[in-house]
Amino acid sequence: MALPETIFKLLKPRRKASGSELTREAMANIPRHVAVIMDGNGRWARKRGLPRYSGHYAGAENLREFCKWCIEFGISYTTVFAFSTENWQRPQQEVDSLMKLFLEFFARYEEELAAEGVRLRFCGETGELPQSVQDTMQRAEASSLQRNKLQLIIAFNYGGRREIVKATRDLLASCKAGELKPEELTEEHLSARLYLPDVPDPDLIIRPSVELRLSNFLLWHSAYIELWFAKVLWPDFNRHHFTAAINDYASRQRRYGGLSKEERG
Numbered sequence: 448m449a450l451p452e453t454i455f456k457l458l459k460p461r462r463k464a465s466g467s468e469l470t471r472e473a474m475a476n477i478p479r480h481v482a483v484i485m486d487g488n489g490r491w492a493r494k495r496g497l498p499r500y501s502g503h504y505a506g507a508e509n510l511r512e513f514c515k516w517c518i519e520f521g522i523s524y525t526t527v528f529a530f531s532t533e534n535w536q537r538p539q540q541e542v543d544s545l546m547k548l549f550l551e552f553f554a555r556y557e558e559e560l561a562a563e564g565v566r567l568r569f570c571g572e573t574g575e576l577p578q579s580v581q582d583t584m585q586r587a588e589a590s591s592l593q594r595n596k597l598q599l600i601i602a603f604n605y606g607g608r609r610e611i612v613k614a615t616r617d618l619l620a621s622c623k624a625g626e627l628k629p630e631e632l633t634e635e636h637l638s639a640r641l642y643l644p645d646v647p648d649p650d651l652i653i654r655p656s657v658e659l660r661l662s663n664f665l666l667w668h669s670a671y672i673e674l675w676f677a678k679v680l681w682p683d684f685n686r687h688h689f690t691a692a693i694n695d696y697a698s699r700q701r702r703y704g705g706l707s708k709e710e711r712g
């Protein structure tokens with residue numbers, strides 16, 4: 448594997464870009480929870496004649512930057528899609544490099560995340576991951592419990608349908624045990640059985656890389672989510688793009704199937 452340092456050098460000039468600022472409207476209407484599909488790492492690497500895993504390393508570096516912007520803007524939660532339940536279909540070498548990157552990320556940046564006040568949480572079928580990854584997750588969660596600037600939720604071996612099936616199984620078990628009657632089931636009962644029931648639904652999903660789809664991410668939570676698509680690859684997604692996304696989010700009217708304030712009179 449090429450040294451990640453090669454990738455850090457490639458990223459350095461890009462990090463200086465800052466770009467436009469938040470509007471007043473945006474400052475008054477910051478989303479509480481922003482989710483990101485960190486897509487386009489492979490294409491980023493290919494454009495530079497690098498192996499695919501280099502794109503993932505560059506993507507992980509951008510995640511560090513992204514957390515800083517979230518803290519700067521006052522966003523409380525971010526959920527990022529780092530490995531899907533479908534990603535096992537990729538070549539073994541790429542899967543292995545993603546697991547290795549996960550371990551290296553925490554070995555390298557644990558102190559930085561602590562200094563920034565980032566609490567770590569994970570969602571997905573974590574019990575199916577290599578033991579070393581599970582141990583790292585448990586350590587990161589336990590050691591960051593008291594941090595309160597930002598909750599970084601890493602979806603790892605995550606699939607939206609798998610999450611709903613898991614919640615449904617739990618519901619059926621509760622019904623079988625006589626704790627719940629099927630005719631009394633509500634959305635709240637299912638929500639309470641998702642991976643992280645205490646985390647509020649994301650307000651905004653950002654997907655860079657040109658693709659216009661959700662790819663099995665946060666299916667239950669995205670019922671009324673706002674979507675933002677950026678025509679750049681995730682490692683190139685910078686503070687300027689993020690500012691534009693937040694400004695645009697703030698200018699939208701979320702009606703949840705009802706009427707706007709003006710229409711209600």
Ligand code: FPP
Nearest residue numbers: 485486487488489490503506507529549552
């Ligand atoms: C999709 O891009 C991205 C992934 C499958 C992996 C994303 C993972 C990271 C950014 C690393 C996160 C690291 C930590 C420590 C959480 P793609 O490979 O499908 O890109 P392509 O569509 O251009 O091929």
